[in-house]
Amino acid sequence: xxxxxxxxxxxxxxxxxxxxxxxxxxxxxxxxxxxxxxxxxxxxxxxxxxxxxxxxxxxxxxxxxxxxxxxxxxxxxxxxxxxxxxxxxxxxxxxxxxxxxxxxxxxxxxxxxxxxxxxxxxxxxxxxxxxxxxxxxxxxxxxxxxxxxxxxxxxxxxxxxxxxxxxxxxxxxxxxxxxxxxxxxxxxxxxxxxxxxxxxxxxxxxxxxxxxxxxxxxxxxxxxxxxxxxxxxxxxxxxxxxxxxxxxxxxxxxxxxxxxxxxxxxxxxxxxxxxxxxxxxxxxxxxxxxxxxxxxxxxxxxxxxxxxxxxxxxxxxxxxxxxxxxxxxxxxxxxxxxxxxxxxxxxxxxxxxxxxxxxxxxxxxxxxxxxxxxxxxxxxxxxxxxxxxxxxxxxxxxxxxxxxxxxxxxxxxxxxxxx
Amino acid sequence: xxxxxxxxxxxxxxxxxxxxxxxxxxxxxxxxxxxxxxxxxxxxxxxxxxxxxxxxxxxxxxxxxxxxxxxxxxxxxxxxxxxxxxxxxxxxxxxxxxxxxx
Numbered sequence: 023x024x025x026x027x028x029x030x031x032x033x034x035x036x037x038x039x040x041x042x043x044x045x046x047x048x049x050x051x052x053x054x055x056x057x058x059x060x061x062x063x064x065x066x067x068x069x070x071x072x073x074x075x076x077x078x079x080x081x082x083x084x085x086x087x088x089x090x091x092x093x094x095x096x097x098x099x100x101x102x103x104x105x106x107x108x109x110x111x112x113x114x115x116x117x118x119x120x121x122x123x124x125x126x127x128x129x130x131x132x133x134x135x136x137x138x139x140x141x142x143x144x145x146x147x148x149x150x151x152x153x154x155x156x157x158x159x160x161x162x163x164x165x166x167x168x169x170x171x172x173x174x175x176x177x178x179x180x181x182x183x184x185x186x187x188x189x190x191x192x193x194x195x196x197x198x199x200x201x202x203x204x205x206x207x208x209x210x211x212x213x214x215x216x217x218x219x220x221x222x223x224x225x226x227x228x229x230x231x232x233x234x235x236x237x238x239x240x241x242x243x244x245x246x247x248x249x250x251x252x253x254x255x256x257x258x259x260x261x262x263x264x265x266x267x268x269x270x271x272x273x274x275x276x277x278x279x280x281x282x283x284x285x286x287x288x289x290x291x292x293x294x295x296x297x298x299x300x301x302x303x304x305x306x307x308x309x310x311x312x313x314x315x316x317x318x319x320x321x322x323x324x325x326x327x328x329x330x331x332x333x334x335x336x337x338x339x340x341x342x343x344x345x346x347x348x349x350x351x352x353x354x355x356x357x358x359x360x361x362x363x364x365x366x367x368x369x370x371x372x373x374x375x376x377x378x379x380x381x382x383x384x385x386x387x388x389x390x391x392x393x394x395x396x397x398x399x400x401x402x403x404x405x406x407x408x409x410x411x412x413x414x415x416x417x418x419x420x421x422x423x424x425x426x427x428x429x430x431x432x433x434x435x436x437x438x439x440x441x
Numbered sequence: 442x443x444x445x446x447x448x449x450x451x452x453x454x455x456x457x458x459x460x461x462x463x464x465x466x467x468x469x470x471x472x473x474x475x476x477x478x479x480x481x482x483x484x485x486x487x488x489x490x491x492x493x494x495x496x497x498x499x500x501x502x503x504x505x506x507x508x509x510x511x512x513x514x515x516x517x518x519x520x521x522x523x524x525x526x527x528x529x530x531x532x533x534x535x536x537x538x539x540x541x542x543x
Contacts, residue, residue, distance in 0.1 A: 358468070373461075381476065435475045
């Protein structure tokens, strides 16, 4: 960090500390968080934990948290929705006010958030953690087909996770499950290949004549490639076919066809994941900066580069170099953001050298797991957090030991954000 | 006026240096919480709690992971992402945390 940037950060701190003087009620400041996923729930809890004088309101439309990580185990039939569902009630212990509502408007000039219920929340700092929404228009017939329950993404854990499991259970032995993967960047890079493993583990047991066809818009498996390919050939020989450079452009629900740029493929169960963009809340907040898709942030504070006093977390961000869109990463965004907001509202400069980690486990069967891990530190040259040279890596081989760690990871990260 | 504010804040920074160090240490330790639990209190038996462990022990383990002398599935890769100073700060932070009673 050079002197000019330090001055800028210090200036922001000074401006806030004077703003703090004008505040009433003994509060150090008001923070509104929109979206209670891995990023939003974490930032809400950690701000309260690190400075109980800051008021934090979390706005979330769902009654309970449902985890995307490990949701493929539900699709594989090894876990149920109960395993991946957690209440928001634990956040009250930290003094986070959880409001179940939908955001209808954000006024960045007046610093207020309007809710569907009609109430208006004023803020000193707003954090949006909106996740992703889908670019359905890229596949013109997709939404019709989805409404007819003929194509699913199941890329947000919830109702579609259950529906996809039901479709796989109803499929005939000898049927074809088609999984279409969008061009990177998308949420959870190894997610599609883990899903193929999970569906294969179910087919192997219940429908051994069935096939899995992965049509991937990317040239090759985007994450843990050699480990996944080894699992496919050793655990599910002849069951999984992978086709790269196979971008889906539409779906036909009458003929159960996925239309690719170069050919058409037919299946009995169509699991087509459309390309993503930052969630709708990011659009409402005016923080989308790149290609009408992603939100650029200052990685030292997670503050939007477009709108002051608004921070953006998680999959919605314009990813830093080699940074995956993952729940673990979003949790770390939440902690860097919490530290920065606590510093700023206390008149201190934010930590100029934030550190973030990622550990992502994938279940290649019901009991064997592989991982990819990385550590990201601030770089003055890149003006971003970037992987530390020589750190990180993938599993030496799939193992039962890592399945235990993966299960434990899920319990700990859910507790870290929600209890 | 803005310049004055900036100068005033910069002048005040050394006074807040201790608070700054504490904040940096707890942020570093927070990068371990995803697997080892908030403030080092793990929610499972399978992954150890770090809260209240002796400082030298935590530091020694992290250095051994980093040097490759202690076998690991992932810790040898993660520990290489931190400097000596950061490892020392993480060890000091966790050793000072209260172990939650299960």
